Structures are given as C-alpha cells and as structure tokens.
Amino acid sequence: MSAIVEARASIPRENARGLEADARRERISMFSLCTPSLLVVALIVFLPVGWLFWLSFFDPAGQPTLENYARMFDSRAYIKTFTMTFKVSFMVTGVCVLIGYPLAYLISQLPARAAGVCMVFVILPFWTSLLVRTYAWLVLLQRKGIINGWLIDLGIIDEPLRLVHNFTGTVIGMIHILLPFLVLPLYAAMKSIDRDYLKAASNLGASPVRAFWQIFFPLSLPGLFAGVVLVFVLCLGFYVTPALLGGGKVHMWAMRIESSVNLYANWGAASALGVVLLVVTLVLLWGLNRLFGLDRVYSGR
Amino acid sequence: MAAGSQSLPITISGVTKAYGALKALDDVSIDVASREFITLLGPSGSGKTTLLMVLAGFVRPDYGSVKFGDEEVITKPPHRRDVGMVFQNYALFPHMNVFGNIAYPLKLRNVPRPDVEQRVERALDLVQLGGLGDRGVDQLSGGQRQRVALARAIVFEPRILLMDEPLSALDKKLREQMQIEIKHLHEKLDMTIVYVTHDQREALTMSDRVAVINHGRFMQIDEPKRLYGRPLNRFVADFIGESSFLPVSVQDGVARLDGTELKLDGRPASDSERQLLVVRPEKLEVLENGQGGDLNCLTGTVSDLIFQGESFLFYVKIADGTVIAVRSPSRRESIAAVPGVGEPIRLGLHPEDTIVVPENP
Amino acid sequence: MGVATETQITHARRLWLYVYCGLVMFFLIAPSLIVIPMSFSDAAYLEFPPREWSLRWYENYFGSIEWRDATVVSLKVAVMTCLVATPIGTAAAYGLHVAGFRIAPTIQTVLLMPLMVPIILIGIGVFYLYARLGLNYSITGLVLAHTVLAIPFVVITVGSGLKTYDMNQERVARSLGASRLRAFLTITLPQIRFSVIAGSLFAFITSLDEVIVALFVSGGENATLTRRMFNALRDQIDPTIAAISTCLIIVSVLMLVAVQVFGRGRNA
Numbered sequence: 061m062s063a064i065v066e067a068r069a070s071i072p073r074e075n076a077r078g079l080e081a082d083a084r085r086e087r088i089s090m091f092s093l094c095t096p097s098l099l100v101v102a103l104i105v106f107l108p109v110g111w112l113f114w115l116s117f118f119d120p121a122g123q124p125t126l127e128n129y130a131r132m133f134d135s136r137a138y139i140k141t142f143t144m145t146f147k148v149s150f151m152v153t154g155v156c157v158l159i160g161y162p163l164a165y166l167i168s169q170l171p172a173r174a175a176g177v178c179m180v181f182v183i184l185p186f187w188t189s190l191l192v193r194t195y196a197w198l199v200l201l202q203r204k205g206i207i208n209g210w211l212i213d214l215g216i217i218d219e220p221l222r223l224v225h226n227f228t229g230t231v232i233g234m235i236h237i238l239l240p241f242l243v244l245p246l247y248a249a250m251k252s253i254d255r256d257y258l259k260a261a262s263n264l265g266a267s268p269v270r271a272f273w274q275i276f277f278p279l280s281l282p283g284l285f286a287g288v289v290l291v292f293v294l295c296l297g298f299y300v301t302p303a304l305l306g307g308g309k310v311h312m313w314a315m316r317i318e319s320s321v322n323l324y325a326n327w328g329a330a331s332a333l334g335v336v337l338l339v340v341t342l343v344l345l346w347g348l349n350r351l352f353g354l355d356r357v358y359s360g361r
Numbered sequence: 362m363a364a365g366s367q368s369l370p371i372t373i374s375g376v377t378k379a380y381g382a383l384k385a386l387d388d389v390s391i392d393v394a395s396r397e398f399i400t401l402l403g404p405s406g407s408g409k410t411t412l413l414m415v416l417a418g419f420v421r422p423d424y425g426s427v428k429f430g431d432e433e434v435i436t437k438p439p440h441r442r443d444v445g446m447v448f449q450n451y452a453l454f455p456h457m458n459v460f461g462n463i464a465y466p467l468k469l470r471n472v473p474r475p476d477v478e479q480r481v482e483r484a485l486d487l488v489q490l491g492g493l494g495d496r497g498v499d500q501l502s503g504g505q506r507q508r509v510a511l512a513r514a515i516v517f518e519p520r521i522l523l524m525d526e527p528l529s530a531l532d533k534k535l536r537e538q539m540q541i542e543i544k545h546l547h548e549k550l551d552m553t554i555v556y557v558t559h560d561q562r563e564a565l566t567m568s569d570r571v572a573v574i575n576h577g578r579f580m581q582i583d584e585p586k587r588l589y590g591r592p593l594n595r596f597v598a599d600f601i602g603e604s605s606f607l608p609v610s611v612q613d614g615v616a617r618l619d620g621t622e623l624k625l626d627g628r629p630a631s632d633s634e635r636q637l638l639v640v641r642p643e644k645l646e647v648l649e650n651g652q653g654g655d656l657n658c659l660t661g662t663v664s665d666l667i668f669q670g671e672s673f674l675f676y677v678k679i680a681d682g683t684v685i686a687v688r689s690p691s692r693r694e695s696i697a698a699v700p701g702v703g704e705p706i707r708l709g710l711h712p713e714d715t716i717v718v719p720e721n722p
Numbered sequence: 723m724g725v726a727t728e729t730q731i732t733h734a735r736r737l738w739l740y741v742y743c744g745l746v747m748f749f750l751i752a753p754s755l756i757v758i759p760m761s762f763s764d765a766a767y768l769e770f771p772p773r774e775w776s777l778r779w780y781e782n783y784f785g786s787i788e789w790r791d792a793t794v795v796s797l798k799v800a801v802m803t804c805l806v807a808t809p810i811g812t813a814a815a816y817g818l819h820v821a822g823f824r825i826a827p828t829i830q831t832v833l834l835m836p837l838m839v840p841i842i843l844i845g846i847g848v849f850y851l852y853a854r855l856g857l858n859y860s861i862t863g864l865v866l867a868h869t870v871l872a873i874p875f876v877v878i879t880v881g882s883g884l885k886t887y888d889m890n891q892e893r894v895a896r897s898l899g900a901s902r903l904r905a906f907l908t909i910t911l912p913q914i915r916f917s918v919i920a921g922s923l924f925a926f927i928t929s930l931d932e933v934i935v936a937l938f939v940s941g942g943e944n945a946t947l948t949r950r951m952f953n954a955l956r957d958q959i960d961p962t963i964a965a966i967s968t969c970l971i972i973v974s975v976l977m978l979v980a981v982q983v984f985g986r987g988r989n990a
Contacts, residue, residue, distance in 0.1 A: 073424035093817030108847025196753035297840030446897040466898035
C-alpha cells in the first residue's frame with residue numbers, strides 16, 4: 061500500500077478550462093434569476109430618472125440652459141418652497157422623535173405578548189392606506205369636525221380652531237403617517253440591545269435613570285438615526301398629505317414638482333427640482349449608511 | 362439490498378482548490394478501491410470536508426480530475442453523480458415524514474409506487490428503524506434522525522456513499538454504537554464509502570484505510586494499524602494517539618539520542634541532524650534493574666502521577682529536562698511497578714515501537 | 723404594583739411612561755377607527771358620533787359606476803402586481819442569496835432603489851416615459867410601475883426568510899438526484915412559502931394603496947380608486963369616502979391577519 065503520496069506532477073492542470081466554463085455558466089444562470097427584476101427596475105426607475113436629469117438642462121423652448129438650477133437660488137417662490145419643506149420636515153421629525161422614542165422603548169421592554177399587542181397599534185396604521193388616514197384627519201380637524209366639536213362642548217374654546225387646511229393640519233397628519241417609520245427601525249435596534257448591559261450597570265450601582273442615559277440611549281442611537289433620516293427623507297418628498305391638508309398654504313417640494321408638470325408643463329423645472337430632491341435624499345441615506353450601516357438596521361423588519 | 366449495482370473505485374488526481382491565497386486543497390491525489398471504506402481524517406480547516414464536497418460536486422476545484430470508475434465526473438452537476446450523502450446536521454426535510462424523506466430519491470428516479478414502498482421499508486429495516494415510516498421528523502431523536510438520513514442516502518443503491526462527520530452531534534455511547542452499525546452496513550452493502558471525521562478514534566475503528574490530511578495535503582494514507590504504529594511524519598504521530606517527541610540525530614542510517622545509539626527496526630527514512638523520536642505513552646515499559654537489554658532505555662525521575670480510570674498516566678522527567686508521558690493499564694503488577702513521585706525510573710522501548718520521523722511534517 | 727424589569731424598575735415608577743405611550747398609541751389608532759362608525763352615519767356632513775345610522779354611503783359607493791369601476795381597476799392592478807412581482811422578486815432574492823458573485827450587494831441596492839428614490843420623481847418620470855410609450859392611462863403601465871414599487875418588499879421579505887433557512891437541505895436534495903430547479907420547487911419553496919406569501923401580500927397592498935404614480939399614470943376609464951379618492955378629497959369631503967375608507971381598512975386588517983397567520987413560527 062502507498063505511503064506518503066507522491067504528487068502526480070506530470071499531469072498538467074487537468075480540466076481547468078472545463079471547470080472554469082462550468083463556473084461561469086453557473087454564475088450566469090444565477091444572475092439571470094435577478095434579470096427580470098433588474099430590467100423592470102431599470103425601465104421604471106433608472107431610465108426615467110436619467111431622462112429627467114437630461115431634461116433638467118433644457119428650458120421649455122428646448123434650449124440648453126442652467127436656468128432650472130439657478131432658479132432655485134433666485135426665485136422667491138422656490139426659496140419659499142424650500143423653507144417651508146424644511147420647516148415641515150424638521151417639525152414633523154422632531155415631534156416623531158419625541159413621541160416615538162418612548163413608545164419604541166416601552167414596546168421593546170415589554171414581554172412578548174404585550175409587545176405584540178402594542179405593535180398592532182403601530183403596524184395597523186402603517187399598512188392602512190395613506191388616503192384613508194389623511195381623510196380621517198380631514199374629518200377630525202375641520203371646523204365642524206370632531207375635535208373642534210368636543211372642545212366647544214367642553215367649553216374650552218368658543219370659536220372653532222383652524223386646525224386644518226393649514227400648516228398645523230399638515231404637520232399633524234404627516235406626524236401620524238410617518239410615526240411608524242420612526243418607531244419600527246428604532247424598535248428593531250432597541251430589541252437587539254443586550255439586557256445584560258443594563259443589568260450590569262445596575263449591578264455596578266447605577267440608578268435606572270443613569271443606566272438608561274449612559275448605556276441604553278447611546279446604544280439606541282443607530283436605530284434612532286435610521287428612523288430620523290427615513291422620516292426626514294420621506295417628509296422632504298411628501299405630496300399627498302400637504303396637498304390635501306394644507307389648504308394651498310403649505311407649499312412643499314413635491315407639490316411644486318407636480319405643479320411644474322401639470323400646470324406649467326415646464327419639464328425642465330420639474331426635473332431639476334426632482335433631481336435636487338433625489339440628490340439630497342441619497343446624500344442623507346448614504347451618510348447614514350456610512351455612519352451606521354443602514355442595511356443591518358432594516359433587516360429587523 | 363438488491364444485488365446488481367457494483368461499487369465503484371474513485372480516482373482523484375491533482376485536485377487543487379484555492380480561496381484567494383489560501384489553498385484549501387493542494388494537488389491532492391488518491392486512489393480509492395472499489396468497496397473500500399476510507400476515512401479522511403484531519404483537524405478543522407484541513408480540507409477534508411472540501412474534498413468530500415468536491416466528490417459530491419458542490420465545490421468546484423480550480424483544476425484536477427475525479428473519476429468514478431472510468432468516468433470523469435468533475436464537470437458533472439451533483440444531481441447526476443449518483444452518490445449518496447449524509448451531512449453533519451442530517452438535513453432531513455421537515456415538511457415530509459420519514460417515509461417521504463426516504464422515498465424522495467426514488468420518486469426523483471420515477472420508481473413505481475409499489476417498489477418505492479418496498480424499498481423504503483427495506484431501507485428502514487437496514488437502519489433498525491422498521492415501521493417508523495409514519496413518524497414526523499420532529500418526533501425523532503438525534504440517533505433516529507441520523508439513521509433516517511442514512512436510509513435516505515442508501516435507498517437508491519448508490520455506488521458511492523459520502524459521509525461528512527455524521528456522528529459528531531451524538532453523545533459518546535450512541536456514537537460508538539452507530540460506528541459499529543455503519544461498519545456492519547458497509548459489510549452488507551456493495552458500496553465505496555468515503556468518510557470524513559476529525560475524531561481519530563472513529564477513523565481507526567471504522568476504516569479500511571485512513572487518509573490523514575492537513576492544510577490541504579495528504580500526510581499519510583495507510584491502514585489504521587500501520588498509521589498508528591508507523592507514522593511517517595510529526596503531524597501524523599501527533600494527531601493519531603498521544604505522543605511525546607525527543608530530538609534525535611541520524612547519520613549514516615544510525616539514530617542517536619543524546620549520543621546513545623538507538624536500536625531500530627529498519628532504517629530511518631533520511632539522514633539528518635534534526636529528527637524526532639516518537640514516544641507513545643503506552644509503549645513504554647517500566648524496567649526493573651537489569652532488565653531491558655534488548656530495548657532502548659530512557660532514565661529519569663517520576664514527576665507526576667494521575668489516575669485516569671482504566672489506566673494511569675505518569676510523567677517522567679528525563680536527562681535533558683524534557684518531560685515524557687507514560688501510560689500504564691490499571692493492573693496490579695503495573696501499579697506495583699511504578700516508583701513514587703521523585704523516584705528514579707528506567708523505561709524501555711521496543712525497537713519495533715521506536716519510530717523516528719523528520720522534524721518538519 | 724410589581725416589578726416590571728430585572729433592573730428593579732417598578733410599574734408605579736413607570737406609570738408616566740405607560741400613560742404617555744398610551745396616548746401615543748391612541749393617537750395612532752384613533753383616526754382610522756373613527757372613520758368606521760362615521761361611515762354608517764346618516765348625515766350628509768361628517769359627524770361623530772353619528773346621530774342616525776344608515777348604509778347610504780355604502781349604497782352610494784357600490785351603486786356608483788365610477789366608484790365601482792375604480793375599485794375594479796385598483797383590484798385588478800393589485801392582483802396583477804402581486805402575480806408579477808412575487809415570482810420575479812422571489813427569483814431575485816433566491817439568486818442573490820445563493821450566488822457568490824461579487825456584485826450581489828450592488829444588485830440588492832439597485833433592487834431596493836424604488837424605496838429610496840422620491841416617489842414623486844418616479845411618478846413624473848414614469849408619466850414622461852409612458853407618454854412616449856403610449857402606456858399612460860393603461861392597466862399594463864400601472865401594473866409595471868407598481869411591480870417595481872413592490873419588488874423591494876418581496877426581495878426583503880423572501881430574503882430574510884431564506885436567511886433563516888438551512889440551505890443544506892437543497893444540497894441534500896441535489897445529492898439525491900434533484901436538479902437545482904426541482905430541489906428549489908420541492909424542498910426550498912415549501913419551506914419558505916410563508917415568506918413568499920407575506921411578500922406577495924405586501925405587494926398587493928402596496929399597489930392597492932399607491933397614490934402618487936396612480937395620480938400621474940392612471941386616468942379615464944382606468945382611473946384607480948386612489949386617484950378618484952384623491953380628487954374627491956380635493957374638491958369636497960364626500961362622506962362616501964368614509965365608506966370606501968372603511969372597506970380599505972378592512973382589507974388592511976385582513977392582510978395583516980393573513981401575514982400573521984402565515985408567518986407563524988417563521989419570519990417577522
């Protein structure tokens with residue numbers, strides 16, 4: 061019987077080419093599984109956006125120009141739009157954090173069954189149609205609506221408050237719609253914080269409040285930032301709720317894009333606005349990814 | 362099992378697989394005889410599982426040839442290679458019951474229904490699980506799952522069976538029992554078996570031959586007895602059984618330990634200043650004064666004595682400070698022969714058990 | 723009151739948290755719930771609680787040709803989106819999971835792009851594209867656009883299902899003689915079916931509720947329910963919408979229940 065095997069050095073690299081061809085064939089067939097999806101996404105997202113990008117450099121007459129971009133810095137109307145958009149976005153995001161963080165915290169600390177029940181309160185609105193929710197706020201907030209009705213009945217006010225068809229109504233509606241987008245990633249991140257950290261802290265003498273601020277809160281920051289960026293980015297591009305609840309007084313970025321197309325047929329202007337919105341969105345998302353690795357947080361859906 | 366299918370020899374030559382700079386398999390070649398039970402033995406990361414996966418078709422080497430019988434299979438996809446395979450975690454299909462699992466390969470081969478039932482029952486009987494076809498997978502114990510995985514792998518009468526550490530998840534008693542059962546199965550069925558494990562005891566128990574592998578290369582391929590008694594390099598001597606190593610130098614075919622010539626059974630493989638004497642703990646005899654004229658002798662002092670149940674281990678410090686281990690069975694004469702801690706002791710090693718290996722594996 | 727956590731925080735000390743969160747949860751759920759009883763009100767303007775109960779808004783809804791047609795269009799598009807997005811999304815998720823090619827993460831990002839690009843931009847972009855392809859106001863065009871919006875959900879859901887699945891079983895099946903496709907269909911798919919079903923339900927509801935692209939791309943005979951609702955809301959507050967909303971809420975609830983039932987024991 062053989063002892064140490066002597067390498068059959070005389071045989072050259074057998075089958076190398078066949079094996080390589082085989083490997084390539086397999087890669088291609090696996091890739092082809094992705095092809096239909098890629099094609100469809102390319103057709104509906106990349107092609108039009110690319111086209112629009114191209115259009116943004118032309119004026120309505122078809123002449124190349126940088127006017128569409130320059131207008132963003134000169135036009136008072138545009139600046140008003142940007143200011144309003146950011147105002148709304150910061151406000152909505154801020155309030156969402158204030159009311160969403162404690163909720164996410166509570167749910168993440170509850171035992172499984174109670175947490176499940178509470179999650180329904182978050183997930184059901186999340187999957188309820190945007191229009192339905194906006195409509196509900198329209199009904200709730202209008203002059204003859206429920207909230208005014210109660211407040212008057214309770215004697216708190218005499219005249220109905222202007223709660224809708226203005227900034228207030230828009231913000232309230234958007235908060236309601238975007239809150240789950242903050243709570244869900246935040247909850248996922250909080251769930252993955254090891255309870256042992258808090259136990260160790262309390263073992264070492266930290267009061268629950270201190271343990272929270274010094275240990276839990278910093279560990280929850282990646283999830284918080286993910287939620288914040290997501291909500292903010294969605295606010296920037298929001299259309300439906302400001303259009304319906306804003307009463308024409310809340311000029312958001314997306315509405316200006318829409319009016320540029322439908323009212324003025326100025327594709328160049330609309331495209332430029334859209335491109336800038338896209339760039340701002342992507343920069344924020346990319347920044348978050350660099351800081352915290354966005355994909356990890358979202359796998360906990 | 363029906364006669365008619367004949368087991369196949371396996372010829373592996375020049376198989377190489379690199380992951381970046383790391384060579385998982387380095388120009389590996391071996392001939393496995395028809396109906397042989399060969400074990401690939403090595404530590405984790407040695408390449409044994411990779412080689413098995415190459416045989417199964419799940420890992421594509423960079424180059425090389427694998428033949429089953431006369432047929433080159435290296436570019437054949439796994440589902441056409443007609444080999445049975447048992448995985449470490451059994452991988453039973455949870456959405457089918459035992460019968461469904463075992464019948465699966467037969468259904469793939471369009472075996473008619475009555476034959477399917479017959480063959481599944483026979484497979485179950487072979488693995489001592491007769492009549493359990495209705496059970497769900499989650500109702501089985503670990504040992505039973507292992508047997509179902511085995512039955513599933515042999516029901517379609519493959520000519521070659523590949524097993525990837527199938528017993529490592531079982532407890533000791535069950536493992537030893539299964540080792541014997543697999544051995545019996547091998548005797549009954551006409552199959553070539555390639556078995557992968559990191560447990561040297563398992564390898565020595567079950568195999569016709571063992572191929573010791575490390576860093577993607579074969580260190581030694583031999584029958585268990587020879588592998589144990591005549592290791593060819595330091596790695597094999599260290600990996601199989603316990604060993605202590607003492608430096609020796611070899612000149613003109615004569616090996617010297619500390620200047621003293623060693624009595625050997627045969628010539629050492631090469632001449633070199635730096636070689637090693639392999640000392641197996643159980644091969645050393647405790648010598649009385651005047652005994653051991655025909656043996657190689659070592660002197661030293663007893664430094665430690667540990668009772669380990671069926672045997673006891675004691676450590677002896679020899680002249681140059683090295684400590685070697687000696688193992689004696691817990692028999693009355695052996696216990697009486699051992700001096701106490703701190704006492705001088707003479708140990709004898711039979712020339713047949715005196716093994717010299719090169720220092721580098 | 724007992725102790726709520728291992729760090730000895732009592733329920734009493736946490737009361738403020740429970741109250742605060744209770745209010746937030748009420749805020750989240752109340753609007754949707756209020757719509758339901760309102761849809762049964764008899765009054766011509768919206769009031770709560772309704773003084774008189776009637777089904778007139780439902781009659782209005784199901785009796786009106788425009789609303790009925792819009793509903794049919796929306797359902798048609800949603801079902802077709804579901805049927806298209808689920809197989810191609812599942813295939814993509816499988817391909818990404820199984821293949822070792824280096825550009826896999828890039829492909830995954832590309833497939834998730836529809837979530838990252840502002841929807842308004844996709845809306846006008848698709849409108850522009852379809853104007854040139856003649857797909858505006860067509861069901862095909864809408865299904866295509868909604869499929870793209872639904873694919874990320876399918877890919878994420880099926881992808882996470884695959885992550886908890888033991889791929890060894892496919893290897894075993896192949897070693898036993900099954901080709902890759904057969905192994906997938908007989909072994910893998912039955913075991914990830916919960917993820918696939920969940921993904922398809924998400925695709926369905928995403929299409930059903932989608933507003934912006936539908937605003938630009940659907941219209942005329944093929945106006946979707948969402949488009950009609952949006953326009954109706956802009957003009958005046960028709961209580962019929964309360965009835966429609968209630969129906970949509972029921973669909974959402976059913977869908978969530980289905981996902982829970984099918985997702986039992988597997989994925990989130």
